[in-house]
Amino acid sequence: MSIIKRRQFLQAASTLSVSSLFPNIIKAASSKPHIIVVGGGFAGATAAKYLRYWSTEVDVTLIEPNANYYSCILSNLVLNNQLALNQITFNYTTLAAKYGITVINQWVASINGVNQTVQLQDGRLLAYDRLIIAPGIRFLPVTGLDTTIIPHAWKAGSQTTLLQQQLATVPAGGKVVMTIPAAPYRCPPGPYERACVIADYLKRTKPGATLTVLDANADIVAERNTFTQAFNVTYQGIIEYIPNVTLQAVDSAQRIAHTSMGSYQGQVLNVIPPQSAAEIIHSTGLANVNGHWAGVNPLTYESTAIPNIHVIGDAQGTGQPKAGHIANAEAKVCADAILRLLKGQPPYAKPVTNSTCYSPISATTASWLTAVFTYDATTKTMKINPNSSGEAAAPTTQNYQHMFDWANNLFADTFA
Amino acid sequence: MKRLNFFILIVLMLITTACGGGGGSSSNSNNTPSTPLLVPDGARLLASQCFQCHGTAGISKTSIDSLNKETNKLESELLEMKYSTKTNDIMHLQIKGYSDAEIQAISLYFMSL
Numbered sequence: 001m002s003i004i005k006r007r008q009f010l011q012a013a014s015t016l017s018v019s020s021l022f023p024n025i026i027k028a029a030s031s032k033p034h035i036i037v038v039g040g041g042f043a044g045a046t047a048a049k050y051l052r053y054w055s056t057e058v059d060v061t062l063i064e065p066n067a068n069y070y071s072c073i074l075s076n077l078v079l080n081n082q083l084a085l086n087q088i089t090f091n092y093t094t095l096a097a098k099y100g101i102t103v104i105n106q107w108v109a110s111i112n113g114v115n116q117t118v119q120l121q122d123g124r125l126l127a128y129d130r131l132i133i134a135p136g137i138r139f140l141p142v143t144g145l146d147t148t149i150i151p152h153a154w155k156a157g158s159q160t161t162l163l164q165q166q167l168a169t170v171p172a173g174g175k176v177v178m179t180i181p182a183a184p185y186r187c188p189p190g191p192y193e194r195a196c197v198i199a200d201y202l203k204r205t206k207p208g209a210t211l212t213v214l215d216a217n218a219d220i221v222a223e224r225n226t227f228t229q230a231f232n233v234t235y236q237g238i239i240e241y242i243p244n245v246t247l248q249a250v251d252s253a254q255r256i257a258h259t260s261m262g263s264y265q266g267q268v269l270n271v272i273p274p275q276s277a278a279e280i281i282h283s284t285g286l287a288n289v290n291g292h293w294a295g296v297n298p299l300t301y302e303s304t305a306i307p308n309i310h311v312i313g314d315a316q317g318t319g320q321p322k323a324g325h326i327a328n329a330e331a332k333v334c335a336d337a338i339l340r341l342l343k344g345q346p347p348y349a350k351p352v353t354n355s356t357c358y359s360p361i362s363a364t365t366a367s368w369l370t371a372v373f374t375y376d377a378t379t380k381t382m383k384i385n386p387n388s389s390g391e392a393a394a395p396t397t398q399n400y401q402h403m404f405d406w407a408n409n410l411f412a413d414t415f416a
Numbered sequence: 417m418k419r420l421n422f423f424i425l426i427v428l429m430l431i432t433t434a435c436g437g438g439g440g441s442s443s444n445s446n447n448t449p450s451t452p453l454l455v456p457d458g459a460r461l462l463a464s465q466c467f468q469c470h471g472t473a474g475i476s477k478t479s480i481d482s483l484n485k486e487t488n489k490l491e492s493e494l495l496e497m498k499y500s501t502k503t504n505d506i507m508h509l510q511i512k513g514y515s516d517a518e519i520q521a522i523s524l525y526f527m528s529l
Contacts, residue, residue: 053472054460328468336461348458352514354465356506370506372513388513393504405478406469412477413467 032059033129033342036118038108038280040064040092042073042324043313044134046331046414052099055339061102061126063118067091069415070156072187073324073357074407076194078160079153079167080201082363085160090415098416111284113306130338132301133286133294134313134331135278137186137322142273143249150252153194154186154272166268167201173208177266179247179257180215181274184293186314186322188222189369191215191272193359196227198270199235200362210238212264214245214257216274223359223391226367230395234361247271277315286311293317298375298382299347300337301330310334318382320373321355328414329353351375353382358403365395366403459525462518469506474526483526491523 035058037048048062069090077083092103107121111131118126139152153163170176176198180191195213202209213231220227220241231239246260255269276282276292286294286305294311295304298318303309312330314322320330330353337347356370372388375381392399463474466483470476474483483490498511498519511519 050464325468329465332461332464332467336464348461350458350518352462352465352518354468354510354513356469356510368506370509372510374513385513388509388511390503390509402480405480408478409471409476409480410468413472416472 032057034059034061034127035130035132035338036060036126036128037062037132037134038064038111038118039134039136039278039313040066040069040103041134041136041313041327042071042410042414043327043331044132045069045090045092045095046328047132047134047312047335048101049095049099049414050332050335051339052101054335056100058339058342059102060099061104062092062095063104063106063108063120063126064092065105065107067105070160071324071407071411072154072156072190073410074403075153075156075160076190076197077360078156079164079194080197080204080363081164082360085157088156088411090411092415094416108280111280111309113284113309116308128308129342130308130310132310132312132331132334132338133280133284133315134311134327135280136314137275138278139273140276142247142271144252144258145250145271145273146252147271150250150255150269150271152272153270154190154275163268163270167198170202170206170209170267172206174206174268175209175266176202176211176268176270177255177257177264178211178213178270179245179259179272180213180217180221181247181272182216183221184322185272185275187357188321188323189227189357189359190323192220192223192227192230193361194270195239195241196230196235196359196361199230199238200360203235203238204363210240211235212266213239213241214247214259214261214264215241215243216246218244223367223369226359226361226391226395230361234395277311277317281311281315284309289317298333298380299349299351300341301334302337310338320353320382321371323355323357324414325357325410326353326355326373328410329355349375349377351382354388356406358399358406360400360403361395364397364400366399367392367395368399368402453524453528455524455528456517456521459521462514463522463525466522473529484529487523487527487529490526491520494519494523 037044051060071088074088095101096103109121110119151159151163153159199211231241249258256265281287281294288295288305296316301310301312312334313327333351353373358366358368360366369391372385373382376383470483476482497508502508
């Protein structure tokens, strides 16, 4: 095992056509600051892109174990057969070719914040000037839960397909059970959106089938008006919503959720487990917010635990929602701040981020939710602007079309 | 011409073309004034927060409006939405989260593109 110096690394890794024409440019490039981005979801991909979109004075390496990324955004629409998984599948070839980002498909084994190195699972050791970690979430253990039988489908991909296939087997008059973890979790409206989409599917294709929603929270976490209306009216007789239910254990073989309010069995059981920042945040010593999330300075997203390491997306602990749209927003704040810091300038003092999402309520209608967050210098936190936050008055077919317009621009702003 | 000199010339042409590509397109634009716009500090970052919905550089790939056209009207349109009482619309809500100075900075950024 040996440390690969940045110059050697770039010479070995570069696939830029310019390298063969102008070898001296690559040598010059080796003196540029090297920024490593770990994780290629909405946060990491956006950060890598915008570092190079805004500056040619930095070298950027994106480390992501998977060649393909399956978007959680819109993935519930795979469950009710409105989208195919390949319609929400992305890769990193455009980021590499268009912005000159070096993409390495590897797991990170460890991070050394003192030496400023990243150890890859294949043994390579890469040095960074600044490191951005955007690893997303891990699931906390649930007694008896085997996710190969009981899908969470809370990281899109094969899990989404598994849940879709299981839902297809539900008989008429059958029963589906799902559990929602206590907040904070990835995508605040997501579980309620999923309940609606599953109910839509049951209503259209499985007469008499029902969905029991067991929520660890005291009430619907996001878009309360929209989902209350959907549960009580649109899906009356199909959805049974029960708040304040603590999941205690799962019988995966029998598809039973044992809870603080009794045991629930279904032909399909969808357990969305409680969540924490991904393992690398914990093993690197960055999980200093409630032992689960990475504390960061919202001006730069630099860790409050280890200098020159930045954390963005679902793993950060600023209190902003954990979702792809705002992860993209955080990534831009982080990229802008790093480029300014590298030039000896202070970060922008009043960053603004925003959260917007559309939620399908049926196969033809959707709602939306939006908010703007502004840096508050007194508390040094991102604060929601109450005048800028709100939800759709009602789910509409027009919103359903706008949902795809929003998502497709967000996908392109992140991966292309 | 010697081969080496020819090569250098080609390289210089390439570099000139590459450098001119970015600057030239905006300086030839009808919307660009003869003196460079003074884009306020932070405008790049503030404007980039529009890109999630409106596309990178404000160039939308869907039926959502692009922001790189008629940039001279952008500030007045945003201010009109900000001070409208309409709230059942994402953009009318979003823009209420920005100060007038931030709206001006964003508008100047798009004019400078």
